[in-house]
Amino acid sequence: SQELLDAFDLINLIFITIALVVTWPLAIFVYSKLLLCKPYSTNYTFTLIVLNGVSELFGCTTFLVNFQIATFPFARPLIVLLSNKDIGYPMKALDYLANGIGLHTAFFVALNRCKSIISLRRKGTDSTFFFASTTISLLFASLKIIDLYAFSNHYYNETDFGSGPIFIPMIEVFDKTLRTITDIETAVVSCCTFILNVVLAVFLARRRIPDDRCTSENIDCRFKGERGLIITSVVSYTFYTFYFVNSFIARYYDITFCGYAQFLFLGLASLTPFWCLIIFASSIRR
Known part of the structure; x- marks a missing residue:
């Protein structure tokens, strides 16, 4: 019923908002450590992870507000x-x-x-990979x-929903060409990322490294260090x-529950990169 959906929506709002309030200070502390403290600060892999984690949290926060x-x-x-479009449009652009x-x-x-597990013997800071990744991400996001x-x-349609006036976000599209291109590109990137994580x-399931085989000089030890980051990537x-599939169903099949569940899945998708990093990458907790 509509009452249950409204209650579900409110619970999602409260749960994800509290989770964001708790996560942001911890994320700022941990991500600052990765950016400023050696050996993490000299490794662009961690810088890329920080960029991903911060953007996910910020995206969820701006979606909440907008x-x-x-x-x-x-x-x-x-x-x-x-x-007021002078305020609203920049906020949506940030989102x-x-x-x-x-x-x-x-x-x-x-x-x-994937690149790291293929070449565990290779050492480097991956600066070229980081700057290329950042540039491409910015270009497509723009x-x-x-x-x-x-x-x-983009505008808000004010209506009275019984309990008081509310605003429904609305979009009027003048030309669907660019929107279609971005939708296709998003789907392709999502599918490619899914395949990489599979x-x-x-690889993670097939390779097991006993603790007594790990020394600071061998490849098995380096793999143990990579394992936490791999699990973080896969789980997050x-x-x-889940969020992508739910959004697809809500958008193209007009399933009401999926629309109400969208923020829950977005919140979980945004929070897990940080919490998985804390849980599975043991070196970060030291």
């Missing part, structure tokens, strides 16, 4: 403010930018893990910002896959 709370009466003053960077850096993190400003009109999961992207 869209999720719009359907709750208490958020009316904020949504009225965001209805698109963060989510776009998060999507593409997740692909490059998985690709980097396509949705171009669509936002040039080919669509490869990583299979599994949650993103």
